[in-house]
Amino acid sequence: MATETLIGSGRDCAPVLTGKIAPWVKRLIADPTAVAKLIDFGNSPVHVLAASEFRRNVAALLSVLQSRQVSGSLFFARKANKLPWFVQLAKEEGIGVDTASHPELQETLALGVAPDKIIVTAVGKSKELVSQAVATGCLLVIDNLDEITLAKAAAQSMGRVARVGLRFSGFRVNQRKIFSRFGLPVDEYRALLSEIGSESGLQLELLHAHLDRYDIEERAYAARQLIEVADCASMDGKKVSSIDLGGGILIRYLEKSEQWTAFQDELMSSVAGKRPTFTYMADGLGLYKVGEEVCGRADLYPAWNDVSKERFIAAILDHRGGGPALHKEISSRDLKLYFEPGRALLDNTGVTLARVTFRKRDTEGNLLIGLGMNRTNLRPFRAEFCVDPILLTATDRPKIDEGAFLVGNLCGEGDVIMRRKLQIGRMPEPGDIFCFVNTAGYLAHHLEVGTHGSPLPVNVLIDEDTLEVCDSFGN
16 A cells, blocks of 8 residues: 555655756746647647757857867767757758768758768668768768778769768777777778778768767877877878767756766665665666675766866867877867767757646556656657656645656556656646656657657747747657
8 A cells, every 4th residue: 555655755756856947948837828839739748949059059069169279160960859950050050960871861961951061970871871972972981891892882983082081999098998889990090091092982081989988088089099090191191181079078967966966876875775766666777786785887878067068078179188288289280170969969959848648556556647658759878867857737736745757658567758756746637747858869859659650749949039839840
C-alpha cells in the first residue's frame, strides 16, 4: 500500500534541477493563452521554436574567433535538429552547414546554401553522397581509405577535382592516445598525404578531428598535431587552408551549479543504499553496486559546467601547452579554424509542450502522470535528460508532497519520459500542460518515432516578442 512506503514523505524525490531559461521562454510560460493556442495548433506534444537564440549563439561563438584575430567560422551540425529553419538561419547568418547524410546534403543544397558553405562529414558515405558532393563542389571530409577510393573514382569520372578534408584520429595527450573509431591514423599522415594530389583528382583543403569527450586539453593537443600535419603538407606543396575541431561544444542546461553537484552526490548515495532511490525501478543511470562498492559512471550530459559555449572555445584557443597560445599558432600560419556546433547553436531555441492525459499508481504505489507523448519525443543519447520540466497549471490545484514519474502512451513498460521521480508540487489534472525546456538540440528529433501509427509531432516557429506562429513544420 502507498501508505506503507516512502510515498508522501518526499524523501524519495530526485533533487531539483532547474533549467536555464531564455527570455522568450519566460514570456511564453507566463502566458497561458499563448501556451494553449500553441498546443492546440499542434496537439500533444508540440515542439515550439524561436530563431532569436540561434542568432545570439552564432554571434557569441564567432566573437571568440574574432577577438583573437583567428580566421574561420562555424558549420551548423544539421543532424542536431531536422527543421529547415535552422539551415536557413545559418545561411542568413553567413555560417556554413555540416551535413551527415545524403538527404541532409540534398536538402541543404535545395534550401539555397552555397556549396562552398557546406561540409560533408557523414559516417559511411554512399557512392551517391560522394558523387553529389564532388559534382556540386562541397567539401568532403574523408574518414577512411575506402572513401578515398570513392572520391577518386567520382572525381575522375566527372573530370573534376574534388575538394576534400582528411579526418584524423589517434592524437596523443601526455603519452596517452585518444581513442576514437572515427578517422585515419594521424601517425600515418605522410603516407595518407601521398594519396592526395592533382593527379589523384583530390584537392586537400582541411584537416579534421572528431573528438567525443568534452575535454579542452584533448582539443588543443589535437589541433597542434593537425598544425604539424599542415606544416608537413605545405613542405610537400599541398597547401592546407583550414583545420576543423568538430562539434561537442559544451552548453549549460542548468541555472545553478550546486543543484548539479547535489544531484550527482545524491545519485551516488542512492545507488550505494545510503538514501532512498529516486529513479524508476532503481535505475542507477549508469552506476551500479557490486558488493559494497558503487561502480560504473553516470551516463549523463554535464548539465552544468563552468566553460560553456564561447568559454569552451576560448579555453581551447588560449591553451598554451608550454608554448604560444594555440590561437597564435593558428593565425601565424594563416590557417582558418572551424567548429561544427549543433547543440551549442540550438541552446535555448526550443521547448516541448505536452498535455497530461491521466493520473494513476503502479503496482508499487508510485504516482504516475501520463502525458500525450512517448519517450522518443524527448530522447537523449544519455540515460536521462537532467532538466526538470515546468508544470503550467492553475494555482488552485491541490498541493502534494510526494513525487511522480512522467510516463508516455506507448504500450511498453519502458515508456517513462524521465526516470527521476520529480517534485511537481501540485496534482495536475488531465489537460494541464508540462513544458520541457531547451529541447531543440538532439533531444527532440534525433530518435523520435510516432505512437502506434500516429504522426510525428508538429513543430511551430514563433515570434519571440508576440508569441505568434510564424511557420510550422508537419510530421
